[in-house]
Amino acid sequence: MKIFLKYFVTAFLLLTLLFIPTRLLFQNVSEIQIFGGEENLMEEMPALVDENSPFFEAFRDSRRVNVLLVGSNKKMTDTLMLVSYDLKAQHVDIISVPRDTYYPRPGYRDAASKKINAIYHSDGILGTATAVSDLLLGMPIHYYAMIDYDGVANIVDSMGGVPMDIPFHMKYRDPYDKPPLVIDIPEGEQILDGEHAVQFLRYRHGYPEGDIGRIKAQQEFMKSAFRQMLSLKLATVTATIIENVDSDISVGVATKIATKAVGLKGEAISTYMLPGVPQNAEGASFWFADTGDTAEIINEIYSIQPDEAAEGEAAETGDADADTEQEEESGFFNWLGNFFGL
Numbered sequence: 303m304k305i306f307l308k309y310f311v312t313a314f315l316l317l318t319l320l321f322i323p324t325r326l327l328f329q330n331v332s333e334i335q336i337f338g339g340e341e342n343l344m345e346e347m348p349a350l351v352d353e354n355s356p357f358f359e360a361f362r363d364s365r366r367v368n369v370l371l372v373g374s375n376k377k378m379t380d381t382l383m384l385v386s387y388d389l390k391a392q393h394v395d396i397i398s399v400p401r402d403t404y405y406p407r408p409g410y411r412d413a414a415s416k417k418i419n420a421i422y423h424s425d426g427i428l429g430t431a432t433a434v435s436d437l438l439l440g441m442p443i444h445y446y447a448m449i450d451y452d453g454v455a456n457i458v459d460s461m462g463g464v465p466m467d468i469p470f471h472m473k474y475r476d477p478y479d480k481p482p483l484v485i486d487i488p489e490g491e492q493i494l495d496g497e498h499a500v501q502f503l504r505y506r507h508g509y510p511e512g513d514i515g516r517i518k519a520q521q522e523f524m525k526s527a528f529r530q531m532l533s534l535k536l537a538t539v540t541a542t543i544i545e546n547v548d549s550d551i552s553v554g555v556a557t558k559i560a561t562k563a564v565g566l567k568g569e570a571i572s573t574y575m576l577p578g579v580p581q582n583a584e585g586a587s588f589w590f591a592d593t594g595d596t597a598e599i600i601n602e603i604y605s606i607q608p609d610e611a612a613e614g615e616a617a618e619t620g621d622a623d624a625d626t627e628q629e630e631e632s633g634f635f636n637w638l639g640n641f642f643g644l
Contacts, residue, residue, distance in 0.1 A: 342550045343370075343446055346428050355440025356597065360604040365390045367559060368441065369551070370431050372422070372448040373503070379419045379430060381503070381520060384443065386603060389562045394571045395603045396524060397438065398517045403576060404588040405433050413586035437576060437591050439600060445551045453546030454503065455496030460542035461534060463493035464527045472505045499523070514575070521573040529568035574599050 344350065351361045366388050373381030382399040401419035414420055418437075421430045431443045449457075458464055468489050476483040485501040487494075494502055502523060509515025531539060551559075577595030581588055 343428065343431055343443055344550070350442045350444070352435075352440035357439060357441070357600055357604060360600075361440065361442050364388070364604060366604075367555070368444050369549075370427075370434060370443045370446040372427065372430065372446060373454070374422070374448055374450050377423045379422045382418065382430070382434060383520075383524070384434060384438065384441070386441075387559065387562075389558075392562070392565050392567065392570055394528065394566070395574065396521060396571065397574045397576060397599070397603075398521060399434055399437065399576045400513060400517060400578070400589040402513060402580075402587060402589045403437065403578070404583075404590050405437065413584040416584070417586070417588065437596070439593070439597060441600060445549060445555065447547050447549040447551065449547050451500045451504070455500050456546050457496075457539060457542050458494065458499040458527070459496040460539045461527070461530050463495050464499055464523060464530055465491070465493050466502065466523060466526055467491045468502070470508065472502065472508060474505060474507050512580075514580070517575055521575075525571050525573065528571055532563070532566060532568050572603075574603075 351358060355361065366386050368384060368386045371381070371383040371385050372379050378401075380401060382401065384397045384399070386395045386397070388394075399418060401417065403418040404416055405418045405421065406416045407421070407425075410416065410424075415424075418430070418433055421433050427446050427448065431446055435441055435443050468487055468491075471489045472485055472487040474483070474485040483504065485505050487498055487501055487505075503520055505519075506513055506516040509519070511518075576589075577592040577599065578589050579592065581590055
């Protein structure tokens, strides 16, 4: 027994001395930004969780990771979506913010500068994120991810295309755009490659609801793209995403999201749009946000419980063995991430 204790204590001390610097090394590595983002919202936003927000406690206690997804085109934010991933409830919520949303700023008097899509050109991603958080009643934005249309095309091609049901023949030509914009997508179910995915996302002239119809179409595209990625090995598209996305997400955060996403279902995605009304003012067309309806959406999102999010498919399939197997598969990765502080 004395010999056993001697060797046990010796081995324990050696392993401890070995793992302490190893863990510190991995913690340092986990803080590296893998996308090369120039901003860091967690450090630079004035208040990550606004104490004056009516949802302060819900924001503070939530296990959500909120990422501002920005689609850029010619130094303007052509697409704004807040993607909120509940790590505990395994649910993704996407809130789209119309590019014409009214958001006046001190010192800017012309109508065009009062649209939210103009903020990035003058105030960068930090100003854009602050404005979106303000419109969403203080909802914290932890990270951002910015991508242009070339990046979208590359990512879509890397995942083998995105299945979509095109509601009508989308046809449009703008010879004055640089390069000239040509959109030609036939009606019906099909798999959009990168080039046609960009055409679909840029198309806006044939929707009865105008830009609001375009936003709804973009949300359907996002849902389909999420399902497509979840059906693949995430590693097959990860390298392409890293090459084409500008973000302040670190290695540690990306690892944590990836390990949790093992249990994410393709159906656990809800989409919303910033509530409001279209209205002409100051010689321009704006989208004026509705604070009361916005509060209802945020309350709905932050009221999701793990049991409510998970019981749907499990109740329908009754496949408890599959759920157990999935938990076992993700358990090791969660343990590994927790050990190294990821």
